Amino acid sequence: xxxxxxxxxxxxxxxxxxxxxxxxxxxxxxxxxxxxxxxxxxxxxxxxxxxxxxxxxxxxxxxxxxxxxxxxxxxxxxxxxxxxxxxxxxxxxxxxxxxxxxxxxxxxxxxxxxxxxxxxxxxxxxxxxxxxxxxxxxxxxxxxxxxxxxxxxxxxxxxxxxxxxxxxxxxxxxxxxxxxxxxxxxxxxxxxxxxxxxxxxxxxxxxxxxxxxxxxxxxxxxxxxxxxxxxxxxxxxxxxxxxxxxxxxxxxxxxxxxxxxxxxxxxxxxxxxxxxxxxxxxxxxxxxxxxxxxxxxxxxxxxxxxxxxxxxxxxxxxx
Amino acid sequence: xxxxxxxxxxxxxxxxxxxxxxxxxxxxxxxxxxxxxxxxxxxxxxxxxxxxxxxxxxxxxxxxxxxxxxxxxxxxxxxxxxxxxxxxxxxxxxxxxxxxxxxxxxxxxxxxxxxxxxxxxxxxxxxxxxxxxxxxxxxxxxxxxxxxxxxxxxxxxxxxxxxxxxxxxxxxxxxxxxxxxxxxxxxxxxxxxxxxxxxxxxxxxxxxxxxxxxxxxxxxxxxxxxxxxxxxxxxxxxxxxxxxxxxxxxxxxxxxxxxxxxxxxxxxxxxxxxxxxxxxxxxxxxxxxx
Numbered sequence: 001x002x003x004x005x006x007x008x009x010x011x012x013x014x015x016x017x018x019x020x021x022x023x024x025x026x027x028x029x030x031x032x033x034x035x036x037x038x039x040x041x042x043x044x045x046x047x048x049x050x051x052x053x054x055x056x057x058x059x060x061x062x063x064x065x066x067x068x069x070x071x072x073x074x075x076x077x078x079x080x081x082x083x084x085x086x087x088x089x090x091x092x093x094x095x096x097x098x099x100x101x102x103x104x105x106x107x108x109x110x111x112x113x114x115x116x117x118x119x120x121x122x123x124x125x126x127x128x129x130x131x132x133x134x135x136x137x138x139x140x141x142x143x144x145x146x147x148x149x150x151x152x153x154x155x156x157x158x159x160x161x162x163x164x165x166x167x168x169x170x171x172x173x174x175x176x177x178x179x180x181x182x183x184x185x186x187x188x189x190x191x192x193x194x195x196x197x198x199x200x201x202x203x204x205x206x207x208x209x210x211x212x213x214x215x216x217x218x219x220x221x222x223x224x225x226x227x228x229x230x231x232x233x234x235x236x237x238x239x240x241x242x243x244x245x246x247x248x249x250x251x252x253x254x255x256x257x258x259x260x261x262x263x264x265x266x267x268x269x270x271x272x273x274x275x276x277x278x279x280x281x282x283x284x285x286x287x288x289x290x291x292x293x294x295x296x297x298x299x300x301x302x303x304x305x306x307x308x309x310x311x312x313x314x315x316x317x318x319x
Numbered sequence: 320x321x322x323x324x325x326x327x328x329x330x331x332x333x334x335x336x337x338x339x340x341x342x343x344x345x346x347x348x349x350x351x352x353x354x355x356x357x358x359x360x361x362x363x364x365x366x367x368x369x370x371x372x373x374x375x376x377x378x379x380x381x382x383x384x385x386x387x388x389x390x391x392x393x394x395x396x397x398x399x400x401x402x403x404x405x406x407x408x409x410x411x412x413x414x415x416x417x418x419x420x421x422x423x424x425x426x427x428x429x430x431x432x433x434x435x436x437x438x439x440x441x442x443x444x445x446x447x448x449x450x451x452x453x454x455x456x457x458x459x460x461x462x463x464x465x466x467x468x469x470x471x472x473x474x475x476x477x478x479x480x481x482x483x484x485x486x487x488x489x490x491x492x493x494x495x496x497x498x499x500x501x502x503x504x505x506x507x508x509x510x511x512x513x514x515x516x517x518x519x520x521x522x523x524x525x526x527x528x529x530x531x532x533x534x535x536x537x538x539x540x541x542x543x544x545x546x547x548x549x550x551x552x553x554x555x556x557x558x559x560x561x562x563x564x565x566x567x568x569x570x571x572x573x574x575x576x577x578x579x580x581x582x583x584x585x586x587x588x589x590x591x592x593x594x595x596x597x598x599x600x601x602x603x604x605x606x607x608x609x
Binding site: 052056058060105106109111112113115116117119120121123124126127128130131138240244247248251255282283285286288289290292293296297300 | 359422435543546550592
């Protein structure tokens, strides 16, 4: 393990320790309600970036994976009353399988065709769930939370810590992909797929692996949502807002490094929480859209690019 | 439960709905099919135009007339959109795909949310003398609103086909779609032509949006259903094929109405997307593709 790797894992351990400490100390439950959503967005944006950022395949179907994650959890709960960790684990497996399947179906398509195909899959998945009575159909389904396991004194705090662990897993995976042979191959795909293919890069396989990892993480992020809201319906579980959020957070943070989506998700996620509470939930979608357009037009490298430019200027300025 | 009579009903209505789908897709057929601009904001512009027709309806303006009134404004909007897209993405080259898509996706979201914030999420309808009545064709009852939309849709497709094949500028647009570099060597300015074409494509959306609110009540998030329908029609037609657009629209329309009568409305949204996936998987160049 290199020096940077050690620091990364120390940081990750500190992050989880902080989350646990918060859960044990802080009384106000609202902190965890808001924190849960922000952590969830970190996972979604990080997952999106593995395919969208590294390989340049714009996935509009984040909400398809998210929604399937939610409904996998509900199905397991209703059929076997499975515990939370099983729900998340199975959701991740389902997500990976779904990523592979969708990848095989759509990854031969380039650019906008892939993107539109992912929207298609979202709507088709939503329609299937709407017509599936066992999980509630169009009207949705209500669930009761099981009793909480100590040392936590409320379920929402436990969910918060679980999500914190999920964040670490997601970021570690993204970091691994970025530095590995896989990541270099994906970047070659993004820059020039035909050239990469002719140099012997197994482009389809790489894209499939990326799609499977990304899908597994998105589904895993969706699974705890069922217990978080104690209610789910197809329209909100497959809401396109998840797709636009994951995409916007990645692009605003910067897609070239794993820290980009994390920064973007923290920044936009907390702004959204603030705006939802103080003004309205419509305005936060508006802010998201405006920021997205502003960034892709004016700062294509995202926050990372801005920081790097600033860094260079400071470096040049000082003698 | 299912009879020949019902099938005939579905087919006749499906053809009419299909022509309407062709009309709402034809703008995209130009902007995406011919110009290769990833215009995912097209359905959102469509809904915007519907709200425009609804607002003008307050002044007792017929929705179709309102569509024509809005055309110049939408033309300018289209020119501005393309200008921004060209300056920020097409010129920069390499990474244009990802960011260009995100740009139009963002625009679509902004339009949607602004409509929600300004007019709320209620469904809106318009009034006109042909809305609410129905006539009988081939012993099938057809709502007059469908007939109105059908006639305008046919005329619109015809006019655009003629424009693209007979006029100088129309031919220039098709030339830019075929070989931009060659056009540049001839001394023409491909960017100016594309800008004009994108303006026309957006102006057509103004009229199509008016048809949309004639055919069905409009709400701010309706554009999501029409992402599937418009892209399905354009891709199935074969990119940039105007006559193909009409045929593909009719195929989608008939498929949707048949499924609607056989399985119920809750399956309808998935039809266009399933067809789209099928076309992409089996024949990605479309029915009339080059």
